[in-house]
Amino acid sequence: MQKLAAMLSQDALYPHPERLTPFIDNHDQIRFAREPGESLPANKLAMTFLLTVRGMPHLYSGDEI
16 A cells, blocks of 8 residues: 555656556556466455546456456
8 A cells, every 4th residue: 555655646746647547467567367366356456446546547458357
């Protein structure tokens, strides 16, 4: 939670933070669901955060499932 708070506190650096595109994973990173120790509840929590945080959420191929 501290990392999320630190990230979101930097919104003032951007003229329009509501236009930022947050994402959980993409083709350049290991998939969040495949991280060691991650579970379905953790994935649901991450998606809830992604879909409710400021900006336009980016769902990478397969995240919608």
